[in-house]
Amino acid sequence: MSAESAVRVEDKLYLNRYLVDAGRAHIKVRPHTKPSPQLLSLLNVCPAHCYEMNSAGQVEIATDGCVECGTCRIIAEPSGDIEWNYPRGGYGVLFKFG
Amino acid sequence: MIEERFDAIVVGAGMAGNAAALTLARKGLKVLQLERGEYSGSKNVQGAILYSDMLEKLVPDFREDAPLERHLVEQRFWMMDDNSHTGLHYRSDEFNEERPNRYTIIRAQFDKWFSKKVQEAGAVVLCETTVLELLQDAYGKVIGVRTDRKNGQVGADVVVLAEGVSGLLGTRAGLRKTPDKNNVALAVKEMHFLPQEILEARFNLRGDEGAVIEAVGTISQGMTGMGFIYTNKESISLGIGCLVADFEKTGQTPYGLLEKFKQHPSVAALIAGSEVKEYAAHLIPEGGFKAIPQLYGDGWVVVGDAAQLNNAVHREGSNLAMTSGRLAAEAIFQIKSRRDPMTKENLALYKKMLDESFVMKDLKKYRDMPDLLHIQAQNFFLTYPQLVSKAMTNFLRVDGTTKREKEKTTFRSFLAARSLTGLVGDAVRLARAWR
Numbered sequence: 001m002s003a004e005s006a007v008r009v010e011d012k013l014y015l016n017r018y019l020v021d022a023g024r025a026h027i028k029v030r031p032h033t034k035p036s037p038q039l040l041s042l043l044n045v046c047p048a049h050c051y052e053m054n055s056a057g058q059v060e061i062a063t064d065g066c067v068e069c070g071t072c073r074i075i076a077e078p079s080g081d082i083e084w085n086y087p088r089g090g091y092g093v094l095f096k097f098g
Numbered sequence: 099m100i101e102e103r104f105d106a107i108v109v110g111a112g113m114a115g116n117a118a119a120l121t122l123a124r125k126g127l128k129v130l131q132l133e134r135g136e137y138s139g140s141k142n143v144q145g146a147i148l149y150s151d152m153l154e155k156l157v158p159d160f161r162e163d164a165p166l167e168r169h170l171v172e173q174r175f176w177m178m179d180d181n182s183h184t185g186l187h188y189r190s191d192e193f194n195e196e197r198p199n200r201y202t203i204i205r206a207q208f209d210k211w212f213s214k215k216v217q218e219a220g221a222v223v224l225c226e227t228t229v230l231e232l233l234q235d236a237y238g239k240v241i242g243v244r245t246d247r248k249n250g251q252v253g254a255d256v257v258v259l260a261e262g263v264s265g266l267l268g269t270r271a272g273l274r275k276t277p278d279k280n281n282v283a284l285a286v287k288e289m290h291f292l293p294q295e296i297l298e299a300r301f302n303l304r305g306d307e308g309a310v311i312e313a314v315g316t317i318s319q320g321m322t323g324m325g326f327i328y329t330n331k332e333s334i335s336l337g338i339g340c341l342v343a344d345f346e347k348t349g350q351t352p353y354g355l356l357e358k359f360k361q362h363p364s365v366a367a368l369i370a371g372s373e374v375k376e377y378a379a380h381l382i383p384e385g386g387f388k389a390i391p392q393l394y395g396d397g398w399v400v401v402g403d404a405a406q407l408n409n410a411v412h413r414e415g416s417n418l419a420m421t422s423g424r425l426a427a428e429a430i431f432q433i434k435s436r437r438d439p440m441t442k443e444n445l446a447l448y449k450k451m452l453d454e455s456f457v458m459k460d461l462k463k464y465r466d467m468p469d470l471l472h473i474q475a476q477n478f479f480l481t482y483p484q485l486v487s488k489a490m491t492n493f494l495r496v497d498g499t500t501k502r503e504k505e506k507t508t509f510r511s512f513l514a515a516r517s518l519t520g521l522v523g524d525a526v527r528l529a530r531a532w533r
Contacts, residue, residue: 009353012288012377019136038346045345047286047352047379068141069379070264071284074277074342086266088246089134090226097289097333097376098143098205 009049013065021091025063027072028083035059038076046072067093104130106430107243107254108221109229109267111138113416114402115260116212117156117423122258123219125431130252131221132245134228138216139209141262143287143380144416145328145335147310148203152417156424157215161197165207167330168308169198172301176364178315178325179487183364194307202308202328202335204289232257232271232398239441240271240397256397256430256440260423263381263403273398274391277406279346280472281385283323285339286352288360290372294332300368301329312413315483317359319350322384322475324413325359327368334369336360339382341472352379382415383408384472387465393452394445399426407457410471411464418457425451466531477524481515 027050029039039059042051048065051072061082073084086092108119111133119131135141147170153160172189193199217223233242233251242253259268269276292300301309311327318324323340338352338359345352359365383389383406390406393399401407402419409418429448430440438444452458471478489508499507512521 007351007353007357009351009377012353012374015374015376016378041346041349044349044351045284045342047284049351049353067377067379069284070266070381071342071345071379073264073266074279074282074381075346078276084266086134086228089228090136092141094136094140095143095206095376095378097207097335098139098141098146098209098378 009047010065013048016065016067017094017096018064019091019094020064021088024088025061026085026087026092027061027063027066029059029061030081030083032058032081036076036079036081038079039081042072042076045075104128104252104254105434106130106256106258107132107252108258108260109243110260110262110402110404111135111209111213111216111223111225112142112260112262112402112419113212114404114419114423115258116209116216117420118258118260118401118427119216119221119223120156120212120219121424121427122430123216123221125427127431127434129221130254131216131223132227132229132243133223133225135225137210137225138213138223139206142205142209143378144205145287145326145337145413146203146205146208146416147328147413148201148208149414149417150197150199150201152420156420164211165203167202167204168303168306169193170200170202170310171303171307172309174309174311176311176313176315177483177486178313178317178362178364179484180316181363182487182491183313183315184483184486184490189309202310202330204330204333204335229261229267232267234271238396240395255434256399256445258423258426258430259398259400259404260402260419261404263383263406265400265404268391268400268404273395273400277381277383278385278389279343280341281383281389281406281468282342283339283382283384284342284345284352284379285337285382286356286377286379287335287337288356288374289376290334290336290369290374291332292334292369292372296371297329297332297334303329306331314479316480317355317362318479319348319355320476320480321345321348321350322472322479323355327365333375334372336365336369341384341475342381344475382410384410384468386410386468387458387461388468390461393449394442396442397440399430399445399448401426407461409460409464411467412460421455421457422452425455463533464531470527470531474524474527477516477520485512485515
């Protein structure tokens with residue numbers, strides 16, 4: 001693990017306001033056995049660190065802390081690696097300042 | 099959901115959407131504005147600097163009640179290496195004028211105010227409503243939208259897509275492509291709160307004066323990117339953004355870059371002791387003129403970030419958004435008053451108006467800039483800042499070396515890093531792209 005990923009982004013996300021739509025993830029990772037380079041890059045690129053690798057070496061997403069920037073869509077939607085939607089109206093991140 | 103039909107539906111309540119909805123409603127059109135956030139602004143992120151001229155065209159007396167933070171009297175450009183920065187600062191008392199030219203704002207607060215104006219003008223503003231898709235007839239003409247509300251279909255003569263940089267609806271409907279990763283930047287930002295008097299002392303500000311720092315250099319680790327520090331009344335907006343393609347290539351984390359930027363000796367003292375209250379991230383269109391997609395079609399127009407209208411060189415986005423939203427609305431009003439249909443042919447008027455405005459003229463001027471900066475990232479964002487820093491320290495440090503020898507050392511360091519043809523070539527390319 002590099003020195004940078006030691007930055008605890010969770011501490012940053014804790015400052016934000018969210019209304020989590022429990023059980024309705026707005027982004028889904030396509031089931032895979034071996035992740036594509038695009039999927040792997042999301043482990044670092046996602047500014048909310050929503051993507052993690054599980055013990056089987058597959059990339060998973062937890063959307064609770066998502067700041068809805070759309071970066072993963074730009075990188076991994078064209079290749080079909082992820083399915084990307086906005087959260088339902090009113091849900092998701094609620095910026096106090098923006 | 100609403101059973102009735104509208105003259106126009108505006109998707110999104112950011113700068114472009116609010117400008118469009120306000121203008122349409124004032125002209126007497128029946129307008130529905132849809133916003134997925136809890137309120138206008140709750141999903142919007144910007145640095146943020148507001149330019150008065152473009153807002154005055156919409157709300158001439160905005161200074162009376164808009165939530166403005168500080169009017170800007172000082173601009174600092176920094177070229178940074180790991181331990182230093184070389185700066186170009188411009189401060190003028192002339193910016194302390196009756197009607198200041200630019201202000202810092204906090205988007206969530208500003209957008210709420212802007213949305214109130216839209217509602218007062220008579221538009222129906224429906225928040226907490228995500229538009230899922232555009233409704234199209236058999237010929238592809240956009241005839242309305244489908245939302246996530248119960249029975250969520252609504253029809254309109256024209257849909258104004260002010261859906262933001264990602265442009266999900268337009269791309270899904272095949273109106274344009276998903277933005278390319280080489281043409282969008284990812285910026286992350288924190289809000290740092292400080293007691294007002296401490297903030298003013300650190301930035302040498304009096305009253306409502308504000309300062310802006312924009313920085314390039316080793317902070318972006320060789321990627322095309324920029325850091326920024328904007329002073330608000332009691333807070334500092336601090337962030338850094340780099341091209342998405344560069345992030346993907348380098349494996350750098352956005353929050354890692356942000357932490358390093360904050361820890362830089364030139365920055366750390368400015369934010370020492372601050373309380374961070376929010377962390378946000380957003381995409382910024384960076385492709386310029388060449389990345390602008392089709393802007394109109396049968397039953398639709400696209401405005402603001404969704405149309406990739408952003409001047410990356412001058413870091414102007416919201417004023418292009420406001421202007422494109424206003425012009426789209428004016429074009430729609432003209433077509434409507436002639437009782438003409440909202441066809442592609444008729445809506446071309448919006449593009450024509452945009453072409454004649456500063457929006458397209460400015461973007462066209464810098465059309466080659468993105469290619470230059472994106473492809474030569476290493477030179478412009480890493481090598482040169484390091485060379486300049488070395489030259490400055492060599493110039494200032496007195497150590498018995500003769501001045502002639504010092505000059506030679508500096509010149510040699512530039513030659514070694516870029517070669518003479520490289521140096522001349524970079525200068526020519528930059529001058530050409532700027533022209």
